[in-house]
Amino acid sequence: MVTLNPNQGPTSGGNQVVITGTNFTGATSxxxxxxxxxxxxxxxxxxxAVAPSNNAAAQVIVTTPxxxxxxxxxxxxTFPSKSSLSATVGPLGGIPVTLTGASLTTATSMSFGSxxxxxxxxxDTTLNVTVPPVTTPQIVGxxxxxxxxxxxxxxxxxxxxxxxxxxxPITGPDYxxxxxxxxxxxxxxxxxxxxxxxxxxxxxxxxxxIVAYSPGGTGTVPVTVTGPGGSDSSxxxxxxxTPG
Numbered sequence: 001m002v003t004l005n006p007n008q009g010p011t012s013g014g015n016q017v018v019i020t021g022t023n024f025t026g027a028t029s030x031x032x033x034x035x036x037x038x039x040x041x042x043x044x045x046x047x048x049a050v051a052p053s054n055n056a057a058a059q060v061i062v063t064t065p066x067x068x069x070x071x072x073x074x075x076x077x078t079f080p081s082k083s084s085l086s087a088t089v090g091p092l093g094g095i096p097v098t099l100t101g102a103s104l105t106t107a108t109s110m111s112f113g114s115x116x117x118x119x120x121x122x123x124d125t126t127l128n129v130t131v132p133p134v135t136t137p138q139i140v141g142x143x144x145x146x147x148x149x150x151x152x153x154x155x156x157x158x159x160x161x162x163x164x165x166x167x168x169p170i171t172g173p174d175y176x177x178x179x180x181x182x183x184x185x186x187x188x189x190x191x192x193x194x195x196x197x198x199x200x201x202x203x204x205x206x207x208x209x210i211v212a213y214s215p216g217g218t219g220t221v222p223v224t225v226t227g228p229g230g231s232d233s234s235x236x237x238x239x240x241x242t243p244g
Contacts (some may be wrong), residue, residue, distance in 0.1 A: 001070075004060060008106070010076040010149045015055035017074065019062060020046055033058030042052050058223045077148030078103040085142065089189065093231040094131035097156075099144065101125060106147035112156055113140030134158050137186075137229075161230025162186045167223060167237070174239040176216035182225060182235070183209050189227045195237055196221030210239055214239075 002092035009015040017037075030039040030049045034165055035058070039049040047062060051074065058102040059071035082101035090097075099110070105124045110117050115132035122128055127144070132199040134140075137145070137160050164184040172178025182193070188207040194198055195215055212223070220238040224231055 002062065002072045004072055004074055006149050007073070008077055009051050010147065011053060011055050011076045011078060012149065013051045015051050017049045017051050017060075018046060019049055019060065021062065021069060024062065025200055026063055028065070031059075031061045031063070049055060062066075075145060077106055078128045079149045080104055080107070080146045080151045082142075082144055082151055082154060082195070085154055085156065087216075087228075089159060089228040090131055090160050092134055092137065094133045094180060096121075096128065096130050099127040099129065099154075101127075101144070103148055104144065104146060107144055109145045109149070111141075111145070113138070115140075117128075117146075131156060140223050141147045147161050153218040159189055159227065159229040160186045162190055162232050163226040163233045164225050164235050165221075167235040170236065171238045171240055173242050174216060174218055175242055176214045178214040178237075179236065180212050180214065180223075180237070181209060182212055182223070184225070184232065186227060186229060187225070189229070190225055191228065192224075192226040194224045194226070 005018045013188050024047050025044045027041050028144040030037045032052050035050050035052040037049040046191045054076050057075045060074050061071050062069040080103045085141050086098040104127050108120050110119050110129050116130050117132050119129040137158050139157045141154050142154040153160050187210050193202040193212045198215045200215045202210050204210050217239045220236050222233045223235045223237050224233040
């Protein structure tokens with residue numbers, strides 16, 4: 001009985017395939033379908049062949065002075081393609097994301113820069129993976145490796161959490177509309193500003209300043225600034241009662 005390890009590989013070929021069987025001494029050819037493969041006879045029970053390129057499954061046959069082996073199937077895997085990530089910006093600690101593309105069924109790993117993660121294969125067009133953590137903000141390339149090859153071309157941006165160091169004014173009328181300057185760091189990617197449970201409008205000035213406009217409310221409420229990297233609720237805003 002002849003076995004192949006691995007029994008599948010990229011359509012471009014070029015990968016080594018170990019063929020195990022018996023009576024291989026003096027082998028004269030190894031065929032992958034109609035194509036001849038380069039090979040080395042390692043022993044009477046093992047041959048190492050280099051798979052040729054092909055676009056479809058092929059039967060592997062070894063020819064020796066004593067005859068030919070029974071054919072064994074070798075499967076060619078289409079080169080993977082990717083189209084998008086469900087999120088391309090996230091915190092330093094990483095987040096779950098979904099990759100969509102094609103020919104992803106045999107995916108074995110994804111790389112985010114120098115860090116590797118193991119994806120969960122949902123189907124041939126979808127992978128779920130948790131972006132690995134880093135310690136500093138950075139933009140990294142994203143690649144996907146399957147048994148059909150490795151594809152890249154996407155990027156993921158790690159951003160730090162916003163930090164708020166000051167807010168002025170911190171009081172305003174209960175009917176809202178007070179413009180407050182909020183200062184800190186990592187504010188250029190802010191996606192939400194809330195006064196208590198209520199999101200409000202804001203303008204991003206630069207990475208260290210935003211202007212937020214208080215919604216209506218009562219009492220003292222935390223002001224939460226949220227970005228892709230996290231959130232900060234260190235400041236509060238107090239509503240003053242309007243007479244009448």
